[in-house]
Amino acid sequence: MGYAMREIARVWVEASLSEQNLMATEIEICKGVFLPFYSCEFDSLTCAKILTPIERAVQCGARESESNRAILWVENPRS
Numbered sequence: 001m002g003y004a005m006r007e008i009a010r011v012w013v014e015a016s017l018s019e020q021n022l023m024a025t026e027i028e029i030c031k032g033v034f035l036p037f038y039s040c041e042f043d044s045l046t047c048a049k050i051l052t053p054i055e056r057a058v059q060c061g062a063r064e065s066e067s068n069r070a071i072l073w074v075e076n077p078r079s
Contacts, residue, residue, distance in 0.1 A: 026058045
């Protein structure tokens with residue numbers, strides 16, 4: 001149930017970002033989902049370390065799948 005609620009919240013945020021900026025790129029959407037919810041948990045250097053693989057995955061055309069998400073978040077952002 002928690003996963004479903006998280007997914008619904010993510011979809012709402014993505015829709016809101018797309019509505020606010022009709023030309024938003026996939027990277028801007030990903031950042032827009034991450035930053036409001038998680039940036040307060042990390043310093044700016046750690047946020048950059050987290051966002052870098054997300055940007056790389058989007059630029060490489062990686063499909064958003066469960067396995068890709070798992071790979072992105074398994075990396076330890078504090079290292």
